[in-house]
Amino acid sequence: MAPKEVTPAVIDEEPEVYENRNVHMIYDDIASHFSSTRYKPWPIIANFISSIPVGWIGLDSGTGNGKYLPLPLDRPGELWTIGLDRSINLLKIARTAGSSGMVREVVWGNVLDNAWRPDAFDYAISIATIHHLATHDRRRKAIERLIQAVATNHGRVLIYVWAIEQDELSKRKIPTVEDGHDGHGKDVVVPWVFSTQLRKTSQSAPEKPQTFNRYYHMFAKGELSGLVAEAARELGLKLGPKPESSKESVEGLEIIQNGWERSNYYVELKRWTI
Amino acid sequence: MVRLITHNLLACHVGGCNSNNFPLEFKDVQIELREAEFNADFVRAFLPKIAWKALVDTARQLGDTSLPDEQPTMIDDEFLKNLHHVLLEIHVEEGVMICPNCKHNFPISNGIPNMLLAEHEIG
Numbered sequence: 001m002a003p004k005e006v007t008p009a010v011i012d013e014e015p016e017v018y019e020n021r022n023v024h025m026i027y028d029d030i031a032s033h034f035s036s037t038r039y040k041p042w043p044i045i046a047n048f049i050s051s052i053p054v055g056w057i058g059l060d061s062g063t064g065n066g067k068y069l070p071l072p073l074d075r076p077g078e079l080w081t082i083g084l085d086r087s088i089n090l091l092k093i094a095r096t097a098g099s100s101g102m103v104r105e106v107v108w109g110n111v112l113d114n115a116w117r118p119d120a121f122d123y124a125i126s127i128a129t130i131h132h133l134a135t136h137d138r139r140r141k142a143i144e145r146l147i148q149a150v151a152t153n154h155g156r157v158l159i160y161v162w163a164i165e166q167d168e169l170s171k172r173k174i175p176t177v178e179d180g181h182d183g184h185g186k187d188v189v190v191p192w193v194f195s196t197q198l199r200k201t202s203q204s205a206p207e208k209p210q211t212f213n214r215y216y217h218m219f220a221k222g223e224l225s226g227l228v229a230e231a232a233r234e235l236g237l238k239l240g241p242k243p244e245s246s247k248e249s250v251e252g253l254e255i256i257q258n259g260w261e262r263s264n265y266y267v268e269l270k271r272w273t274i
Numbered sequence: 275m276v277r278l279i280t281h282n283l284l285a286c287h288v289g290g291c292n293s294n295n296f297p298l299e300f301k302d303v304q305i306e307l308r309e310a311e312f313n314a315d316f317v318r319a320f321l322p323k324i325a326w327k328a329l330v331d332t333a334r335q336l337g338d339t340s341l342p343d344e345q346p347t348m349i350d351d352e353f354l355k356n357l358h359h360v361l362l363e364i365h366v367e368e369g370v371m372i373c374p375n376c377k378h379n380f381p382i383s384n385g386i387p388n389m390l391l392a393e394h395e396i397g
Contacts (some may be wrong), residue, residue, distance in 0.1 A: 016393070055319020057279070077313035082280055091386055095275070103308065103365070105280045109389035113287050113380075113396070117296045117325065120283040 009187040009215050015134040022189065022215035023132045024086050027064075030194050030212060031089035035065035044261055046071060048158045048268065050216075054078040056122035059149050061111045061142075062129025063084075069104040076100065081125075084109050111142050114149070121149050123156040128264070131161040131217050134187070139217065143231040147271065152251055155271040157197060159228075164218045166263040185220045189213040224265045225258055227266025242272040250274050275385045279361040282329050284380075284387065286373035288395045294375040297328035300335055303369030303382075304342075310362040317361070318355045319347065324361075332348045 011018050025032065049071040054060065056079045059066050059273040063083030070076065083094045083106040095264045096245075098104075109115055111129060130142040146157045164186055192212045238252040251273050256265040286295035290339040330341045370388065371380040378395070381388050 053319070054315045055321075055323075057283075057320065057323065077311055078316050080279060082283070086390075088386070092384070095385065102310070103275055103385075105275050105277060106386055107276070107280065107284070107389055108386050110391075113389065113391065115287045115389045116283050116286060117285045123321070223282070 002082040005191050006188045009189045011134050011187060011215075015138055016133050019132065022213065026192070026212045027087040028089045030192055031065075031087060033194055034192070035090065035093045035101065038065055038067055041067060041071060041122060042127075042160070042262065042264075044266055045158065045160065046126065048075075048125070048156075049079075049081075052079050052123055052156075052184075056080075057120075058082070058123040058125065059084060059116075059121045059146075059158050061124055061126045061146060061149075063094050063106065063130075064090050064128075066091075066097030066104055066106065068125060068127065069094060069106075070098030070100065070102070076102070080105065082107060082121075084111065087109055111145060112138060114145050116149050118148075119151045119155075121155065122151055123158075124149050125158045125160075127158075127160045128158065128162065131219065132215060133217065134215065140227050140230050140234070143227055143236055147231060147235060147237070147253065147269070150271060152271055153273040156256075156273075158266065159224065159269075160264050160266045161219045161224055162216055163263055163265045164220055165260065176239055183220050183222050183226065185223050186218045188216050188218055190216055219265050223262075224267050225255065228253075228255065228267055228269065237271070242274055246274045275365045276382060276387045277331060277362055277365055277382075278329060280387070281332060281366075281371070282325055284371065284389065285381075286376060286378055287389075288373065288376050288378045288391060291373060291376040291378070295339065295373055297325070297332055298371035298380060299374055300332065300366065301370045301372055304367045305336060306365045306367050307363055308365055310358070312355060314351065314354050314356050314358075317358050318349060320361075321349070333364075336364060336366075338364065348364065350365070 036165045057096055058081045060081050060083045065083045066083050069081050069083050085091050087107055094105055094106050124146045126146055130139050133139045133142055192214055229239055232253045238250055241254045254270045256268040256270050284298055326345055333341055338360055345355055365385055366382055367384045367385045
């Protein structure tokens, strides 16, 4: 399948308005087709969820079709992940994600809001979500919300975003322009071709396939870790591993791992207190 | 759904509404009871994380009086099963959650709570 042409995006209005038109409305339109193409959990994410102990409760911030809500498959019911998303049509699919017919917990909301009581969750994942936010500040704020949602002394966070550097298995072709390697990332639109035949209409005349252009901010190397550092600063958290001892009480955030996997940058975090 | 396991986490986040914003109060609810597989290990391990008074008060609001005012010192199977039922088997399909402080209404439709705020409410 030929890689899709990705073109630069120009954000020419208020970020909420831009996101509404170029992200939220589109997902509501393409929900069922989109859901059918998103079914395979990625290894680092599956491993993260498999390592979560029994009794933990987590947030999937930007759950989409809920494909992570049934995990881990070998220990269903030992932990609970609650799915949050902005698209009501995707949430209706997420509500019964997985093949067991189990009903999931889903919430219609905005990842930039903090609709939870303090220390609500033990873990939070944000997979392919914050790259839909149109400004640096909003992307940082989304990371702050993830950190705020999890327990101060043991909360774990995993974030995954699309990278400028795409591997050869990627279906996306990013135009190579000189900038984008200065750590600032690139704003692009990625086409989604929605064949209306999927709607199984009874009309005899063939429908021309519709194309939706979704907004993404493709991350540059180091950009995600940079945002994490800024978020930690905003929240007054010390960035780094938990020290052996401390004269005063400190709240901190440790980067457990970070890297690039299959055209995505990821970072895993852990909160600590001393 | 939404079930009480989720409700026990949701707070009002209208701009400036920072105290007495949890738990949200249910109103005009349509409930469905649906069995969920009982996992004693999960319930036992999850127990310390529950905002207990909020859960008990809310369960009673919805007509379930099986939970004690305080968490018992001796955890037995019957207690775990009652707690499992309250957390995971009472589905609020329709209704509203109201903030006790600012009275903002968060509607629930088809079991999905709507936590979106209007622009001016974000603060």
